[in-house]
Amino acid sequence: MSTRLEHNADATRYEIYLDDTLAGYADYAESTTGDRKVRDIQHTLTFPEFRGRGVAAQVVEFALNDARAEGFSVIPTCWYVEKYIAEHPEYADLVG
Secondary structure: OOEEEEEEHHHOEEEEEEOOEEEEEEEEEEEEEOOEEEEEEEEEEEOHHHOOOOHHHHHHHHHHHHHHHOOEEEEOOOHHHHHHHHHOHHHHHHEO
16 A cells, blocks of 8 residues: 655645545644744544554654754644654654
């Protein structure tokens, strides 16, 4: 099964595709205060038929890595993103 991760900036979300079928996503809101850029990751969703395959973890990891690369800090409004960061302390520096 092929996996593709994409940043869909027009829809303000990160998407994961399994065999070219949308399997889930993490949506966000973006803001800037002065020189501080923030992505508030508000919701993570895995479609029922793809649950139990690590889809949410993959899309959240992709979102966090992209936020870091783009110079954003992250607000983990979504409970799953908050839990993921707590379990992966290498992303704790993004929270702000």
